[in-house]
Amino acid sequence: MTPICLVGIGKIAVDQHVPAINASNDWTLAATVSRSGTVDGIPAYTDFDRMLTETDISVISLCLPPVPRYAYAAKAIAAGRHVMLEKPPGATLAEVHALQDMAAKAGVTLFATWHSRMAKGVAAAKAFLADKTVTSGQITWKEDVRRWHPGQEWVFEPGGMGVFDPGINALSILTEVLPQPVHLKNAALSFPENRQTPITAQLTFSGDIKADFDWRQEGSQIWEMILHAGDDVVHLQDGGNRCVINNQDVAGTQLDEYPALYERMAQLVGKGASDVDLSPMIHVADALTIGKRVTVDAFHF
């Protein structure tokens, strides 16, 4: 088993990364770096540079929010370590391109993960649509920011992406399963009067594909995508974990999302390869570029 270091012990590290690493046959959690978070029984550093100097752990998984992530990734690559990035892979497209160049020059693996692409129904949807033309689609991604990001002010600060933090998960699935790429035609974004990032977004893509993202959803949470290809209908539900094609449930993949990401990282490191696809983030950048903006009521956690 290969030692791995987890950086940024917050919500997603505790909820998903630690259990996935503990259940993995490829990885052993050898250290953490966090200013306040720790994992029971695991050597804990508060200083990233010290961890890089004092250990020879060759693989670093960064679970920080997107804005601070670049500086950590750049240091890790410069120190010859393989790097796994939580989604979205950075705060800007250019900084992720820079990381790609650095990783290629250093001969290390860079994996920009998209956990929703590993949802159990996504591969089946992709395989079904591979030889078809998608004629229209509707994405509905509505969740409660207070439930999934309790008290996390960074999601409403510049670079936090607001409702695109979950919405980019839908876009990561869309860009994975579509047989032909689409581009954004228009967008409408609503910004709480006291915040820097949007809390809702409605997007229209070429190919008659629409997306409705809302971070104010209380009660049942909705993460679904309906894609029409002529008379065929692909319905991804539960964030892509359930795939229904023409009203028939289709068997999904075995592993949960985060175990599948860690399995893929092991494969990439083994092959000396990288995997960085920025297409979901391009759509977000485009929405923030051409979106019409309205101001809505203040938001407080």
Ligand code: NAP
């Ligand atoms: P979080 O709990 O707010 O942050 C993770 C950790 O990052 C924090 O505990 C903090 O650890 C460290 N951190 C925060 N700001 C930092 C800064 N400026 N400099 C250095 N370290 C900093 O966030 P999260 O929910 O885990 O999300 C982290 C990433 O995972 C995001 O990109 C998010 O999109 C993704 N993600 C989140 C979820 C979810 O449901 N929350 C689901 C899937 C993916 P210390 O203060 O201890 O250093």
